Amino acid sequence: MRRLVYFIAATVDGFIAGPDGADPTGPDGFWPIPQDYIQHLVSEYPETLPAPARAALSVTAAGTRFDTVLEGxxxxxxxxxxxxTNAYxxxxxxxxxxxxxxxPDPGVELVAGDPVATVRELKQADGKDIWLLGGGELAGALHAEIDQLVVKLAPxxxxxxxxxxxxxxxxxxxLWELTDHTVLDTGAVFLTYDRKATAPGS
Known part of the structure; x- marks a missing residue:
């Protein structure tokens, strides 16, 4: 069965964006994007790079992890x-x-229905894993459906x-089990957690 993976950048104190919700990595953003961070994404998660970044970096790899992206x-x-209109x-x-x-784009499907029901249906279909991009509201609604967390922890x-x-x-x-981690020289840490099968206290 396909997994729902919350692949997300977060600060040490648990935030994914500033109070205004604007892109923290944009031209006026505060989030540092060092070269080794970019290279790790290119080599391990090329499908998570938006189209302009893929073009700028000459990335053509389809990637092996995700074939679907969800966002609020x-x-x-x-x-x-x-x-x-379609970054992916x-x-x-x-x-x-x-x-x-x-x-706004023929390649973007709008879903007005229940996110949980949609994700359960997607999991039953053939394909690679499903990338939950964010934001926090959608992630909160899908908390119980997330099978893996990949946190790109920024210093x-x-x-x-x-x-x-x-x-x-x-x-x-x-409960989550740490199944992989990568520490970059510039301080970012990629932490991969798989959901444990048993609930606390069971």
């Missing part, structure tokens, strides 16, 4: 504001929104911002 409306609109044309691209009436704290999971998420304890 607010995260998707970050790309729209930058003029990108090399993947099946689903955007969850109850307010967008029409997709950075910001004090306040958008958390890894929305504060509206239900209290729902899950």
């Amino acid at each position: 409306r607010r995260t998707y609109e970050i790309g729209l504001r930058a003029g990108l 044309p090399h993947l099946r691209h689903l955007v969850f929104s109850r307010t967008l009436g029409e997709s 950075l704290t910001i004090g306040a911002g958008i958390p890894l999971f929305s504060r509206q998420a239900a209290f729902d304890v899950h």
